[in-house]
Amino acid sequence: MQDLPAFERSDDMVTSRDLGREAMLAMQAVSEALRVTRMVEHEAASGALTKDDDSPVTVADFSVQALIARRLGQDFPDDILVAEEDASALRAIGSAGVSARVVDLVRQVDGSSTPDDILEWIGRGGGSPGKRFWTLDPVDGTKGLLRGGQYVVALALIVDGVVRVGVLGCPHLLVGEGASRHGKGGIAVAVRGLGAWWSSLSDDSMQRLSVSDVDDPARARVLQSFETSHGDVGRLNRAINALGTRAPSIPMDSQAKHVVIASGNADVLLRFPSDAGVHEAIWDQAAGALLIEEAGGRVTDLLGRTLDFSAGRRLSYNRGLAVSNGLLHDALLTAIQCSDSE
Ligand code: AMP
Ligand code: MG
16 A cells, blocks of 8 residues: 555545545445445345345345446456455346346446456455455445445455555435535545545535544443344343443444444444354454544454454454444443453
8 A cells, every 4th residue: 555645734625535545446436336225225125135144135235346346456456355245146046137137237337347247346356365455345234225224335445454444335324413514425434544534425525533522431322233133132231231321222234333433423332243153244344443443432342352354254353343432442341341241
């Protein structure tokens, strides 16, 4: 990665170009992908398919992976892509209707793409994590998309096991002081050392994100997965009780939760694996983790360890997730420890 540019302008004059080539082009790729996800929101449920692990996949997941792989291939031809979806899943599904719709969607962006091109682009996501690679969850929160809830397009650049750039395309998230000021939906971007930013979809302004200053655990606003099957709800509730917050926790899909904490609108996020052998996928965590850190917060696993993105496709050296505004982190880890020993 090139040396990061130094800011010469005031914060409110920042553009994506000031965040470096990788961030700027990743934001463009994600923005292009959001055009497609928004197009299929109303039809996604009818085209949803079930993967071997029982999780759903839609035409949006395949189309976004194809489009982002295509863009990365143009902009960073030497870079590896490690993405959630697998071209063989699309082939195995064998549904002509689904395949045709994916082709149709990708052609909204690149009219000359052929079905073979699209399968090849999706297949590029099967790269192995190395010294420098991108990781992509084309639709993080597919169940949210199907339900009309939150979902994000999540893209991150990892170099030497450290997340350097993270981009979260959030078509349905309101950030800032009211929707009228910042519009509906936007793209959150973080570059290590250069902060976390929100770029509204309704105008080009960039707003710096920073975590809340809540330091009283009793006032902590806690976020958790909407899908209770994504974790151990009993352990989660025990930890929240031990933290002593009075506010009920807020369910939300995807790394939209990280954006909400990075923007100061919630303070804590916890994830307890549903069983001990489950480790988080890197594409579900990388962009969100950098966003939190660059907004001034902290991200560790449930034992207080830094997330180690050098372990492969999954965070095999970590267990679960603890995210906070930083001020509440010690109290959060203590609450987890106390509730674990109950
Ligand atoms: P969230 O809405 O925070 O639970 O995150 C959504 C992500 O959880 C999806 O993108 C999936 O990759 C991941 N996921 C799906 N099923 C599970 C599961 N059973 N346990 C943990 N994570 C899961
Ligand atoms: Mg996912």
